[in-house]
Each structure stands twice: as structure tokens, then as C-alpha cells.
Amino acid sequence: MSTTALRARRVRGKGAGLGLLAWLLGIAFFLPIAWMALTSFHSEADAATNPPSFAAALTLDGYREFFGAGGGASPWPALINSTVASVVSTLLVLALALPAAYALSINRVRKWTDVLFFFLSTKMLPVVAGLLPIYLFAKNAGMLDNIWLLVILYTSMNLPIAVWMMQSFLAEIPVAVIEAARVDGARLPTVLTRVVAPMALPGIAATALICFIFSWNELLFARVLTGVVAETAPVFLTGFITSQGLFLAKVCAASLVISLPVLAAGFAAQDKLVQGLSLGAVK
Amino acid sequence: MTATTTAPVATPPVPATRPPSARLRAWATRAPLLPALIFMIVVTQLPFVATLVISFFDWNSLYPDARHFTGLGNYQEVLTDADLRHSVWTTVLLTVAVVLASLVLGLVLALLLDRRFRGRGFVRTLLIAPFLVVPVAAALLWKHVLYNPEYGLLNGLLHYVGGPQPDWISNTPLLAVEASLVWQWTPFMMLILLAGLQSRDQEQIEAARVDGASDWQIFVHLTLPHLRRYLELGALLGSIYIVQNFDAVFTITSGGLGTANLPYTVYQSFYQAHENGLASAAGVLVVIGSIVIATFALRVVSSLFREEVSRA
Numbered sequence: 001m002s003t004t005a006l007r008a009r010r011v012r013g014k015g016a017g018l019g020l021l022a023w024l025l026g027i028a029f030f031l032p033i034a035w036m037a038l039t040s041f042h043s044e045a046d047a048a049t050n051p052p053s054f055a056a057a058l059t060l061d062g063y064r065e066f067f068g069a070g071g072g073a074s075p076w077p078a079l080i081n082s083t084v085a086s087v088v089s090t091l092l093v094l095a096l097a098l099p100a101a102y103a104l105s106i107n108r109v110r111k112w113t114d115v116l117f118f119f120l121s122t123k124m125l126p127v128v129a130g131l132l133p134i135y136l137f138a139k140n141a142g143m144l145d146n147i148w149l150l151v152i153l154y155t156s157m158n159l160p161i162a163v164w165m166m167q168s169f170l171a172e173i174p175v176a177v178i179e180a181a182r183v184d185g186a187r188l189p190t191v192l193t194r195v196v197a198p199m200a201l202p203g204i205a206a207t208a209l210i211c212f213i214f215s216w217n218e219l220l221f222a223r224v225l226t227g228v229v230a231e232t233a234p235v236f237l238t239g240f241i242t243s244q245g246l247f248l249a250k251v252c253a254a255s256l257v258i259s260l261p262v263l264a265a266g267f268a269a270q271d272k273l274v275q276g277l278s279l280g281a282v283k
Numbered sequence: 284m285t286a287t288t289t290a291p292v293a294t295p296p297v298p299a300t301r302p303p304s305a306r307l308r309a310w311a312t313r314a315p316l317l318p319a320l321i322f323m324i325v326v327t328q329l330p331f332v333a334t335l336v337i338s339f340f341d342w343n344s345l346y347p348d349a350r351h352f353t354g355l356g357n358y359q360e361v362l363t364d365a366d367l368r369h370s371v372w373t374t375v376l377l378t379v380a381v382v383l384a385s386l387v388l389g390l391v392l393a394l395l396l397d398r399r400f401r402g403r404g405f406v407r408t409l410l411i412a413p414f415l416v417v418p419v420a421a422a423l424l425w426k427h428v429l430y431n432p433e434y435g436l437l438n439g440l441l442h443y444v445g446g447p448q449p450d451w452i453s454n455t456p457l458l459a460v461e462a463s464l465v466w467q468w469t470p471f472m473m474l475i476l477l478a479g480l481q482s483r484d485q486e487q488i489e490a491a492r493v494d495g496a497s498d499w500q501i502f503v504h505l506t507l508p509h510l511r512r513y514l515e516l517g518a519l520l521g522s523i524y525i526v527q528n529f530d531a532v533f534t535i536t537s538g539g540l541g542t543a544n545l546p547y548t549v550y551q552s553f554y555q556a557h558e559n560g561l562a563s564a565a566g567v568l569v570v571i572g573s574i575v576i577a578t579f580a581l582r583v584v585s586s587l588f589r590e591e592v593s594r595a
Contacts (some may be wrong), residue, residue, distance in 0.1 A: 019400030019473060026406035029466070033412055035436050036424050052439035069368060096322055109312050113588075115320070117581060119489030122327045124577035126339060128549040129566040132337065132559060137330075141294045156326035166339030218415050220529045220546070226552060233551035234419040238534060240424065248434070251427055267408065274474040277577035281384070282478045 009183035047248035062249035066257060077229075078236035081147050085222075085232060086215035090156035093162045094204065097154070102168035106178065106196070115166060119160040127157075127220055133163050138225055147230040153221050156235070158211040164277050165210070169203025170196070206272030209265040216262055233258045322567060332568070335587040338563035345557045357564035361567035367548060367565060374526060374572075377457065381464045382521045388465065389472025396473070397480040414470035425463035430535075434441065456540035460531050468525065472517045479513030480506070512587060519580035525571060545569045 007206055038054070039047045040063070046056035067076035069171050104112045134142075134153070143149045146255050175198060181195045222232040266273065341353040361367045396407055411461060413421070429436050432450040452459045483506065491501050531548045536542040538551060545565060551560035 015398065015400065018395055018398055022398075022401065022406050023356050023398060026409040029469070030409040032413055032424055032429060032436070032466070033416065036428060039428060048434040048522065050434045051442045052436060054436075056587055077289070096319040100319035103312060103314075107315075109316060113585075115316065117585065118320075119323065120581065120584065121577065122323050124523055124573055124580065125327060125331060126546065126566070126569045126573050127333055128527070128529075128546045129551070129570045130327060132328040132553050132562055132566065133333035136333075136559075137555070150328060156542045158322060159323060164318060193531070200424035213415075217419075217421055217535070220550065223533075224550065234417060234530075237417070237419050237423065241427065247455040248431075250427060251423055255417070255423055259415070259417045259420050261413065262417055263415045265410065270408075270411065273411070278473060278475055278478075278520060282475055282513065282516065 001024045003028065004127065031270050037256060039249055040256050043248050044247070047252070063257070064255035065250045066254045070239075073236075075233070075236055075257075077259075078231050078233045080151040081226075081230055082216055082233040084147055085150045086212050089215050090208050092151065092155045093158045094208060096181075097162035097166050097207070098204070101170050102164050102196075104163070104167045106173070106175070107254055108188055111130045116164065119163045122156075123160040130212040131220070131224060134221075135224055139161050144225060145227040145230045147226070148228065149224060149225055150218075153225075154215040154218060157218070157227070158214055161214070161276065162207050162211055164198070165207045165272075166203065168275065169200050169207070206269045206276060209269035210273070213262050215263050216265075223236045301543075318330055335579075336561045336565050338567050340560045342560040344553075344556050344559050346442065350409070353560070355536050357560045358568075360521070360561060361564045361568060368544075369541065370543045370545050370548040371572075373457065373542060374546075374569075377461060377528070377542075377544055378459050378522055380520050380526045381525050384465045384469040386438070386517055388469045390471065390474040390476050390510075391515065393476035393480055396477055398575060403564055410473060411470045413466050414468070418467065418530040419534055420458070421467055422463060422531045424468075426460070426535045432513050452536065455542070456542045460535050463535065463585055464525065464528065465529050470522055474520065475517040475520075476510060476513055478509045488578045512583060515579075515583045516587065519576060519583055523573065523580060524577050526569070526576065545572075 006143065035052075041060070042053070042056050043061055046053045047062075057272050064070070065072065066075060068076075080176075103109050104116055109115065138144045138146070138149055177199075178191060179194060181191050216232065218232075219234045219238070222230075223238070224236045226232065226235060232236040237258055238252055241251055269276070330368055338357055339352060339354060341356060342350040368431055373389075380576040392410060396403060396410070416424070427435070432438060432448060432453075437451065438448045488501055490507060491505060496504075527546055528544065529550065532542055532544055532547045533550075538544075538547040543551070546569065549562050549565045549569065552558045552565060
């Protein structure tokens with residue numbers, strides 16, 4: 001056997017080893033989620049054993065309990081509140097961010113980079129810094145425990161991200177295409193709906209999904225500013241475990257159900273996730 | 284069907300009408316930007332100004348009549364209070380530990396995923412999943428399902444190898460919080476670093492390899508310098524999010540056992556202790572800390588950004 005063949009085999013062997021390592025690490029990272037999913041289908045007694053019962057009988061009791069079968073509070077109001085807060089704030093973000101991004105990328109205003117960085121700097125202002133005045137304002141305006149207050153706050157939380165993302169997506173549209181449409185006599189609304197929108201659609205969708213995720217996940221504002229009526233799913237989850245003794249299966253079922261929309265949105269936006277999370281700095 | 288759709292494409296070419304003045308045109312360009320800008324200023328900047336003002340008052344909301352101006356009194360109290368000073372230290376420790384650990388793990392995973400192997404896409408999906416669990420749910424999962432000393436998965440697995448059965452949260456509370464955050468944030472770092480790895484100049488690497496450079500030499504002399512700014516970006520963005528972390532501290536330890544970080548302390552001092560002035564002063568201090576990080580972060584983002592713009 002020649003030395004080159006040996007070397008090639010050694011390289012291939014190393015490659016397979018590293019591939020195996022990647023698999024092992026991937027499984028290790030996923031293990032808590034897999035275990036959560038499995039536990040959610042176990043009975044409470046089987047969920048709380050040591051050593052763990054991997055092969056225990058499966059049941060839907062955890063899910064039934066979560067959805068209020070055991071006499072506990074129904075999660076539906078909280079899930080609906082979360083949906084309203086996330087979806088409406090995301091729509092509001094798009095309505096505000098799209099024109100702004102247009103002015104910052106296609107029809108560039110003067111000092112457009114300064115404006116962009118102003119948006120980014122608001123994202124770096126910690127939430128807790130404004131929490132108290134917002135709380136006091138809401139209390140005096142009678143807006144405590146009101147889902148629309150969360151809609152406004154989530155919009156402000158996601159708007160900078162959306163402006164940055166959308167700006168970077170719109171900037172990818174070649175100016176020549178827009179110019180050509182204008183030369184052909186298309187007016188601004190036509191250019192926007194027929195030329196810009198189709199090309200920017202994947203980016204807009206990814207932006208919307210990422211804003212949805214951040215709103216859905218938010219706890220601090222919701223915890224401080226809502227009570228009974230406007231409680232969101234994460235707040236519901238924190239108040240879920242205090243009462244009974246054994247609750248592991250129920251907690252797993254609840255966590256999984258509440259995480260499902262985020263998992264779905266995240267995987268749908270997977271390709272654009274980095275760009276969104278790095279505020280468009282990484283493509 | 285009487286209402287025929289009017290096709291807007293058919294409009295005849297209009298000669299470009301010149302706006303009355305350049306100023307009007309400038310405003311027309313700016314107009315789409317204004318709603319977003321005004322919204323952000325009203326919702327994010329005004330409350331902060333209010334926080335700044337409140338921080339100069341001695342104000343407990345249970346005794347609203349006793350409210351009075353105290354100048355820097357709250358700051359003095361915050362900075363000399365042992366608990367609050369401890370929470371500053373906890374915040375620093377938590378942020379640095381989580382960012383560094385998830386950055387190193389993320390780098391290892393990104394390097395592994397940058398290679399071709401069977402099932403790469405699937406493994407990538409498995410690795411992203413922890414980031415897509417709702418943070419409160421992730422914190423509950425770690426607290427009750429993994430860390431529980433009697434029937435948690437960690438001690439269950441240790442049981443098989445005859446290991447000890449520690450009470451993770453009581454023994455190492457801060458580490459317990461950190462581990463759950465590292466689990467959630469490693470995928471974030473991995474994604475950014477993987478994007479960095481995939482933007483490397485492949486020809487340059489090929490050339491180095493032809494010249495006889497080893498994998499290690501290529502990593503140290505080509506890959507790491509290229510990744511430097513992506514590492515900085517990951518570290519800084521991660522810091523911004525983790526400095527503000529509330530969910531994990533709130534859920535796993537309720538700020539007990541010395542794990543209260545600044546956001547939790549601010550939450551507690553006005554939500555439970557009703558000390559509005561103190562909470563505001565602590566909030567302002569969080570902002571000052573964030574500005575220090577943010578200045579670096581903005582510099583990194585803007586250098587990456589300028590590069591993108593000049594390339595386009």
C-alpha cells in the first residue's frame with residue numbers, strides 16, 4: 001500500500017471520528033429536550049423515579065392536566081393572550097419598520113447610518129431601566145393587566161431588530177431593478193408592490209418570525225405588568241408549579257406546548273436566524 | 284363579476300415632476316422613517332429619562348407623602364449596600380462565565396459542523412433546538428427535571444455509574460443558573476461562528492494547504508484571525524442579552540443563594556420592597572454598565588457593517 005493511500009485513509013478515519021463527535025454533542029445538547037418530551041408522556045409516578053424509568057407506559061395525563069382536566073386553571077386565556085401580544089405586536093413592528101427600512105436602504109435619507117445606530121442603541125438600553133416609569137404610568141392610566149400595553153412594549157422591543165434586519169434585506173435588492181421599473185413608468189406604489197415586495201418577502205417573513213419568538217418568550221414585562229386578565233403563557237408557566245406535590249410530567253407537557261410555537265417559528269426561519277439575531281451584521 | 288380589477292401597471296409614463304422645493308423633497312424622503320423613530324423615542328427614551336429623575340428621589344411607594352429629593356443619596360445607598368454590591372458582582376460573574384463558556388463550546392461545535400459528514404443538517408437542527416425553548420420553560424426544565432436531587436435526570440444518570448447524588452442548586456446555585464444559560468446560548472454562538480467560518484476565503488486555505496501548512500497552522504494563522512470579529516460580535520451580543528437576564532435567575536433560584544443579579548434586584552426592590560428611588564438608581568447603574576459594553580458592541584457591529592456596505 002502506498003503512503004498516499006495510507007494518509008488518505010487516516011484522514012478519512014479522522015473525519016469519521018469528528019463526524020461521530022458532532023453527532024454525540026448534538027445528541028447531548030438535545031437530550032434534555034428529548035427527556036422533557038418523554039417525561040411529558042409519563043405518569044407523575046413514573047416521571048419521579050431514580051433511576052429514571054425510560055420505558056414506562058405512555059399516557060396523555062400530563063397534557064390533560066395542563067389543559068385543566070384536573071381542576072386547575074385553564075391555560076387557554078394565557079395562550080390566547082400570548083398569541084394576541086405576539087401577533088399584533090409583530091404586525092405593528094412590520095407596519096412601522098417597513099417604511100423606515102425603505103427610507104434607510106432604498107430611498108436613503110441623509111445620515112442614514114446614524115439613524116440605524118440610534119435604533120440599535122435603544123436595544124442596548126436594559127429593559128429594567130424603564131420598567132418602573134412604565135409601571136407607574138400604566139398604574140395611573142389604568143392600563144395595568146392590559147394586553148395592549150404589552151403589545152406596545154413588545155413593539156418597541158422588536159422594532160430596532162426589525163429595522164436592522166429589513167434594512168439589510170432591502171439593501172440586497174439591486175437599485176438597477178427599481179430604476180428600470182421607474183423608467184418603464186411604474187409609480188411608487190407599483191414599484192413597492194410589484195418589484196420590492198416580492199423580492200423582500202423571504203426577509204420580511206424571517207423578520208416577522210424572529211419578532212414573534214422574542215415577544216412570545218418575554219417574561220419580565222408580562223410578570224410585572226399583568227395579573228389575572230392579561231397573563232401571558234410564560235407567566236402562566238411560572239405560576240403553574242407551586243401548588244401540588246408531583247408535577248414533573250405536567251411541567252414537561254406545559255413547557256413543551258408553550259415552546260412549540262417558538263420551535264416551529266425558529267425552524268421555519270432557520271436560514272435567516274443568524275442574520276436576524278446578529279441584527280443583520282452576519283449574513 | 285362587475286368589478287374588474289384595474290391594473291395599475293398601465294399608467295402612462297409621467298414626466299418626473301419636480302417637487303416645489305428641495306426641503307419638501309427631503310421631508311418626503313424622511314417621512315416613512317418618522318413613525319418608527321417617534322415611537323422608539325416615546326416608548327424607550329422617555330421612560331429612561333423618568334427613571335433618571337426618580338433616581339434622585341427618596342421614594343417608597345407605600346409612603347408616597349414622604350417623597351423628597353435626595354440628590355445622589357440613592358446612588359450612595361446602592362453602591363454601599365452589601366446586597367446590591369454583591370448583585371453587581373453576580374451580574375459580572377454570570378455574564379462573563381456564560382458568554383465565555385458558550386463561546387468556546389459554540390466554536391467547537393461550529394468547527395465540527397463546518398466539516399462535511401453524514402447527517403450534518405440534522406445535527407445542526409438538534410443543536411439549534413435548545414435556543415428555541417421558551418426561556419422560562421428551559422429554566423423550569425433544568426430546575427425540576429434535571430437538577431432535582433431525588434429524581435432529576437442528572438442524578439438518575441449518575442446513579443447508573445454509582446456516582447454521588449448532589450443537590451445541584453443548593454450546592455452550586457450560580458453554576459446551576461449558568462449551566463442552563465450556557466445550554467441555551469451555545470447554539471446562538473455556534474450559528475454566528477458557523478456563518479463566520481463559511482465566509483472564509485477557501486482559495487487562501489487551499490493555497491496554504493498546498494504550501495504544506497498543517498490543519499493546526501491553518502486554524503491558528505488563518506481561521507482564528509478571520510473569526511476574531513465574529514467572536515467579538517457573539518461575545519458582545521451575548522453579553523447584552525445575558526446582562527439583562529431575568530428568567531433564569533427568577534425561575535431557578537428566585538434570586539436566592541447569592542444569585543440575584545442586577546435586573547432581579549431592580550425588579551425586587553420596586554415590585555416587592557416598593558423602593559422606587561433605589562430601584563431607579565440601580566436601574567441607572569445597569570444602564571451605565573450596558574453603555575460600556577454597548578460602546579464596544581456598536582464599534583464591532585459598525586465595522587462589520589461598513590465592510591458589508593463597501594462590498595455591496
